[in-house]
Amino acid sequence: MSRSTPRNETMSIARLARHLGLSEGTISRALNNYPDIAEKTRERVQKAARELGYRPSSSARRLARGVIETIGFVLPTCRTQHSDPFLAEILNGLATELALHDWDLLVSAVPDGQNEVDVIDRLVGSCKVGGFVIARTRRHDARVDYLRQSGVPFVVQGRTDDPSDYSWLDIDNEQAFIDAVSYLRRLGHVKIACLSGDPTMNFAWQRRSGYLHAMAQQGGHIGVGYLIDGITDAVSAKDATNRLLSITENDRPTALLCVTDAVAIGAMQAINGAGLGVGRDISVMGFDGLPIGQAVHPALTTLHQDSYEIGREAGRMVLGLCTDPSSLPKQTLWQAKLTPRASVNPPGTSPAQHNQGG
Amino acid sequence: MSRSTPRNETMSIARLARHLGLSEGTISRALNNYPDIAEKTRERVQKAARELGYRPSSSARRLARGVIETIGFVLPTCRTQHSDPFLAEILNGLATELALHDWDLLVSAVPDGQNEVDVIDRLVGSCKVGGFVIARTRRHDARVDYLRQSGVPFVVQGRTDDPSDYSWLDIDNEQAFIDAVSYLRRLGHVKIACLSGDPTMNFAWQRRSGYLHAMAQQGGHIGVGYLIDGITDAVSAKDATNRLLSITENDRPTALLCVTDAVAIGAMQAINGAGLGVGRDISVMGFDGLPIGQAVHPALTTLHQDSYEIGREAGRMVLGLCTDPSSLPKQTLWQAKLTPRASVNPPGTSPAQHNQGG
DNA sequence: TTGACTTACGAAAGCGCTTTCGGTAGCGTG
DNA sequence: CACGCTACCGAAAGCGCTTTCGTAAGTCAA
Numbered sequence: 001m002s003r004s005t006p007r008n009e010t011m012s013i014a015r016l017a018r019h020l021g022l023s024e025g026t027i028s029r030a031l032n033n034y035p036d037i038a039e040k041t042r043e044r045v046q047k048a049a050r051e052l053g054y055r056p057s058s059s060a061r062r063l064a065r066g067v068i069e070t071i072g073f074v075l076p077t078c079r080t081q082h083s084d085p086f087l088a089e090i091l092n093g094l095a096t097e098l099a100l101h102d103w104d105l106l107v108s109a110v111p112d113g114q115n116e117v118d119v120i121d122r123l124v125g126s127c128k129v130g131g132f133v134i135a136r137t138r139r140h141d142a143r144v145d146y147l148r149q150s151g152v153p154f155v156v157q158g159r160t161d162d163p164s165d166y167s168w169l170d171i172d173n174e175q176a177f178i179d180a181v182s183y184l185r186r187l188g189h190v191k192i193a194c195l196s197g198d199p200t201m202n203f204a205w206q207r208r209s210g211y212l213h214a215m216a217q218q219g220g221h222i223g224v225g226y227l228i229d230g231i232t233d234a235v236s237a238k239d240a241t242n243r244l245l246s247i248t249e250n251d252r253p254t255a256l257l258c259v260t261d262a263v264a265i266g267a268m269q270a271i272n273g274a275g276l277g278v279g280r281d282i283s284v285m286g287f288d289g290l291p292i293g294q295a296v297h298p299a300l301t302t303l304h305q306d307s308y309e310i311g312r313e314a315g316r317m318v319l320g321l322c323t324d325p326s327s328l329p330k331q332t333l334w335q336a337k338l339t340p341r342a343s344v345n346p347p348g349t350s351p352a353q354h355n356q357g358g
Numbered sequence: 359m360s361r362s363t364p365r366n367e368t369m370s371i372a373r374l375a376r377h378l379g380l381s382e383g384t385i386s387r388a389l390n391n392y393p394d395i396a397e398k399t400r401e402r403v404q405k406a407a408r409e410l411g412y413r414p415s416s417s418a419r420r421l422a423r424g425v426i427e428t429i430g431f432v433l434p435t436c437r438t439q440h441s442d443p444f445l446a447e448i449l450n451g452l453a454t455e456l457a458l459h460d461w462d463l464l465v466s467a468v469p470d471g472q473n474e475v476d477v478i479d480r481l482v483g484s485c486k487v488g489g490f491v492i493a494r495t496r497r498h499d500a501r502v503d504y505l506r507q508s509g510v511p512f513v514v515q516g517r518t519d520d521p522s523d524y525s526w527l528d529i530d531n532e533q534a535f536i537d538a539v540s541y542l543r544r545l546g547h548v549k550i551a552c553l554s555g556d557p558t559m560n561f562a563w564q565r566r567s568g569y570l571h572a573m574a575q576q577g578g579h580i581g582v583g584y585l586i587d588g589i590t591d592a593v594s595a596k597d598a599t600n601r602l603l604s605i606t607e608n609d610r611p612t613a614l615l616c617v618t619d620a621v622a623i624g625a626m627q628a629i630n631g632a633g634l635g636v637g638r639d640i641s642v643m644g645f646d647g648l649p650i651g652q653a654v655h656p657a658l659t660t661l662h663q664d665s666y667e668i669g670r671e672a673g674r675m676v677l678g679l680c681t682d683p684s685s686l687p688k689q690t691l692w693q694a695k696l697t698p699r700a701s702v703n704p705p706g707t708s709p710a711q712h713n714q715g716g
Numbered sequence: 717t718t719g720a721c722t723t724a725c726g727a728a729a730g731c732g733c734t735t736t737c738g739g740t741a742g743c744g745t746g
Numbered sequence: 747c748a749c750g751c752t753a754c755c756g757a758a759a760g761c762g763c764t765t766t767c768g769t770a771a772g773t774c775a776a
Contacts, residue, residue: 013763014762014763024726025728025765025766027763028764041725055484056484059416063417063732063733065731087446091433091467095433095465095467099477106464107453107463107464108463109453110454110457125411125413126416234654262650270655273655291593294593295595295596295623296592296627380756381757382733382734383734383756418761421731422761718775719774720775720776723770726769729765730764731763738756738757740753741753741754742753
């Protein structure tokens with residue numbers, strides 16, 4: 001481990017060169033595996049570099065090469081809302097993939113009084129990043145507009161409503177909710193309600209569309225007040241669900257599709273609080289696959305997505321764009337995995353039949 | 359907005375200099391507000407820079423100055439466990455504070471087969487970062503050992519069991535759990551159990567210590583099996599709580615202190631699942647102040663900490679260390695805020711008295 | 717042995733910015 | 747008018763690395 005050697009105070013290529021009696025250029029080429037270096041010299045140089053704890057200065061290298069090898073990421077500015085459970089996972093995947101290729105991830109936040117585009121512009125303009133990844137995409141997203149005209153390679157996790165000419169990767173939210181409705185319909189549910197999210201966020205919009213389309217196509221019944229928008233966390237979900245529960249029993253939905261697991265958990269609490277049984281009187285379905293969904297009672301049926309892998313794929317994509325700038329926009333669609341658990345059962349399931357498994 | 363000007367392809371100081379008929383040195387000094395520049399010239403230069411969309415190259419500047427202006431952060435490698443709800447908040451606060459001072463945050467992850475110290479060493483050694491922030495600190499933490507001998511300024515969120523000679527900031531976990539026990543004792547609880555976390559993590563160890571000390575000092579009763587270690591998520595919490603519930607009613611705890619809100623929620627599910635009432639038969643208390651704690655039923659009493667502010671303070675501290683390397687280690691202790699809600703009541707509370715508020 | 721050709725390396729010019737040093741013009745003072 | 751002084755700016759040397767170009771030695775065929 002080079003880490004055990006004394007600290008790399010000023011170990012430069014120049015010092016290595018003097019130490020070995022070679023020129024700086026030779027050292028550089030030997031370390032970077034250029035072809036026109038004698039095998040013997042290369043090994044001698046690399047051995048010395050290892051032993052003396054040489055580490056290239058990334059600023060110098062970047063300046064000389066004119067490349068950046070850094071990807072930018074701006075944290076979504078939703079401080080008021082739930083701390084996004086994906087974010088850590090996605091960042092982890094992204095950072096891992098970048099680290100494997102010796103690229104860096106530069107993370108920034110949006111200070112009060114600035115907007116996201118200002119921050120992106122600052123990072124791009126000062127040549128601090130050579131590419132960008134953005135997440136939590138809105139249907140119309142100024143960040144995408146900016147990046148599109150900036151010429152900087154970028155990858156969008158999620159997509160806008162006009163996702164034609166840039167690279168993105170996304171869960172097939174619409175299909176996922178279509179699958180969810182199919183699943184509920186097969187079990188016999190007809191009256192299916194939906195707690196939808198912030199309609200300016202595209203993932204929420206797409207799930208909502210999937211719900212509406214599938215309900216129309218598969219003969220579900222959307223009663224008055226069945227579709228509630230703007231539910232972003234467990235607290236607002238609880239209120240909204242209580243409104244649903246105030247509908248007379250005949251018109252009340254037997255199943256509830258929730259835009260996220262957090263919303264689903266809020267809904268479950270409201271149902272339990274009203275003395276009704278989740279998965280018996282009302283089936284509840286979430287989206288995300290949060291670990292907590294396995295611990296609530298009954299365990300939450302959900303549409304699972306692997307955020308870590310999404311982050312890694314975003315990393316691969318943006319690296320591809322950066323290293324081969326002529327490459328065409330690439331788009332990847334993932335399918336969410338329907339994970340049946342105890343919170344969804346056929347309507348009218350008696351307590352005895354109630355599936356307790358996880 | 360400079361963003362509306364044509365892209366900054368090759369707008370360098372050299373071009374500015376030619377354009378204005380000045381030397382490069384003058385441009386640089388004018389832009390950086392050196393004293394020996396005529397006011398008129400300074401304004402002329404800054405105006406031209408703005409209009410031509412000049413942005414300094416950070417690599418060049420860093421190379422010339424020999425400073426880094428970047429803080430490193432390595433994402434905790436707990437992929438198997440819960441995605442830490444703080445992380446996003448802390449990162450947000452940290453990145454915000456750094457952004458306000460035009461510093462950058464470099465985030466890395468730990469690829470399979472490497473450990474955290476390798477990653478830190480790589481970032482420090484290649485001069486990519488000038489300071490470090492670490493989180494999720496263990497009682498004995500190799501990262502701290504490494505950073506201590508490396509000479510790099512760093513701040514630890516949390517602390518090790520030997521927190522004497524470096525900078526850290528932490529919640530007073532021990533005091534928080536002492537306060538929690540006091541609160542429960544004042545309400546009349548005697549038999550108080552504790553779901554503790556991974557004992558190698560110092561926050562969990564400290565909370566556990568607080569529980570043990572306070573129980574000894576305040577005359578609580580710790581029955582057999584009351585203290586359960588290694589509970590890190592809602593799922594394991596559910597199992598552990600079921601074990602507690604299997605104790606005969608006379609010896610069963612009337613209150614349950616949980617190392618985190620996620621654990622508390624798992625415990626609540628187990629209690630509800632056993633047909634008992636949270637806040638009636640057994641009071642439950644968490645730690646974190648997650649939003650979801652307000653949505654569960656009954657609402658979760660918890661010890662609240664503001665992760666965003668912790669992140670910002672970490673940023674301030676590490677900036678202080680980096681800009682004034684001679685400054686002494688600084689240590690900040692925060693108090694968690696006890697937030698009473700409905701999940702905790704005096705023992706033997708009848709359903710009628712049961713506080714339903716949130 | 718000579719010529720052309722390959723191999724392996726040194727010399728040196730950058731990359732874009734900072735900063736020290738020195739010099740000129742303008743000012744005031746005696 | 748000579749002197750010193752300040753204010754302002756240009757020249758130039760880096761920061762540590764990359765890369766082009768050139769060249770000396772080594773290889774091979776004729």
